[in-house]
Amino acid sequence: MTVLSTQSHTTARRAITILGSGHIGFAMALLLQQQAGDYDILVVDRDPARLAEVAALGVSTQWATDDASLQSAVDGRFAVLNALPFHCAVPVATLCATAGVHYFDLTEDVASTQAIRALAANAHSVLMPQCGLAPGFIGIVGHDLARRFDTLHTLRMRVGALPRYPQGALRYNLTWSTEGLINEYCNPCEAIVDGVRTTAPALEGLETFALDGVEYEAFNTSGGLGTLTETLAGKARQVDYQSIRYPGHNAILKLLLNDLRLRDRRDLLRDILETAIPTTDQDVIVVFATASGLKGGRLVQDSYSAHIVGRPVAGHTLSAIQLTTAAGICTALDLVAQGRLPQRGFVGQESVALSDFLANRFGVAYAGEGALVL
Numbered sequence: 001m002t003v004l005s006t007q008s009h010t011t012a013r014r015a016i017t018i019l020g021s022g023h024i025g026f027a028m029a030l031l032l033q034q035q036a037g038d039y040d041i042l043v044v045d046r047d048p049a050r051l052a053e054v055a056a057l058g059v060s061t062q063w064a065t066d067d068a069s070l071q072s073a074v075d076g077r078f079a080v081l082n083a084l085p086f087h088c089a090v091p092v093a094t095l096c097a098t099a100g101v102h103y104f105d106l107t108e109d110v111a112s113t114q115a116i117r118a119l120a121a122n123a124h125s126v127l128m129p130q131c132g133l134a135p136g137f138i139g140i141v142g143h144d145l146a147r148r149f150d151t152l153h154t155l156r157m158r159v160g161a162l163p164r165y166p167q168g169a170l171r172y173n174l175t176w177s178t179e180g181l182i183n184e185y186c187n188p189c190e191a192i193v194d195g196v197r198t199t200a201p202a203l204e205g206l207e208t209f210a211l212d213g214v215e216y217e218a219f220n221t222s223g224g225l226g227t228l229t230e231t232l233a234g235k236a237r238q239v240d241y242q243s244i245r246y247p248g249h250n251a252i253l254k255l256l257l258n259d260l261r262l263r264d265r266r267d268l269l270r271d272i273l274e275t276a277i278p279t280t281d282q283d284v285i286v287v288f289a290t291a292s293g294l295k296g297g298r299l300v301q302d303s304y305s306a307h308i309v310g311r312p313v314a315g316h317t318l319s320a321i322q323l324t325t326a327a328g329i330c331t332a333l334d335l336v337a338q339g340r341l342p343q344r345g346f347v348g349q350e351s352v353a354l355s356d357f358l359a360n361r362f363g364v365a366y367a368g369e370g371a372l373v374l
Helices: 023-033 048-055 067-074 086-099 110-122 137-146 178-186 249-259 266-276 320-337 354-359 363-367
Strands: 014-019 039-045 060-063 079-082 102-105 126-128 151-163 189-193 196-200 207-211 214-220 238-245 283-295 298-309 311-313 316-318
Touching (some): 014 023, 014 067, 023 039, 023 311, 023 320, 039 048, 039 067, 079 086, 079 320, 086 102, 086 110, 086 126, 086 178, 102 320, 126 320, 137 151, 137 283, 137 298, 137 354, 178 249, 178 266, 214 249, 249 266, 298 320, 298 363, 320 354, 320 363, 354 363
Parallel strands (some): 014 039, 014 079, 039 060, 079 102, 102 126, 151 238
Antiparallel strands (some): 189 238, 214 238, 311 316
């Protein structure tokens, strides 16, 4: 049963634009609409059918057909939440920086994040990319674990968005952006190795483990760490991020990307995946992070784990990836609106205290199946 949060807030009603009305944009609008007293929401897209679904929530919509309509959706707003594909991140962030509007996105693309950080140097508003699950929440967890140690040795972060009922050799269903998924499987992965910031190839570093009696594999994927390697440079021996999959997934991906060279034909790979692999709303988010180091002169280990499934919100069933991704960016918006985060410039996920995140009316969704959500 879904229960409304009773957390009180003192934020004034603020004008918010959500760019993109796909699965994640819809979920963001749905969560924020439950707090309509705090946020005046406008959802913008070029797809009239998707906008109609959002409009049925009682949310204002705008059909964007050109740069002028996009500009009008940004000007004068308190914040823009960008749920468009990763290649739109820098152009939209540039519009927001110029207009003095707070900017939040979900990108996993490292180059886009670096470009947005450069934009933020002279910005009078917040530019906060990577506000989803990974990058996003996992960086908040990782930083919280890291700060518990006098001397941090290793920090390993693992996240998977997986089907609850896997089928086929890949044992995988599409639960979010195919374009973003391919980006993670192909691009270099940031890490700290032997105390030095470096990059590692995607799909490498294969490991297997069991969590709560379920067998998984994990391997390097790009973008999950956000800015954490920069934050922990010189403070840790080993920091890495890997995506969790069911056993056998990695070998098939290497066949597709390396042996068949589909990493050089990403449009074809996207068509193959979207044609052959069904989507599912019956998914589960697996989060596992562990850190080791010295605390009070003793070698100790601390860990964090969570399993999150989808659930109904105001009569609409959200998948686990919809819920967690939307909750992440809505929490970031909430914390900026409440003055609990910096009010200008680049804001990394490490700026968010884990306790603040989990106590937030949106972030509480990460507490698991028994969480109170809107």
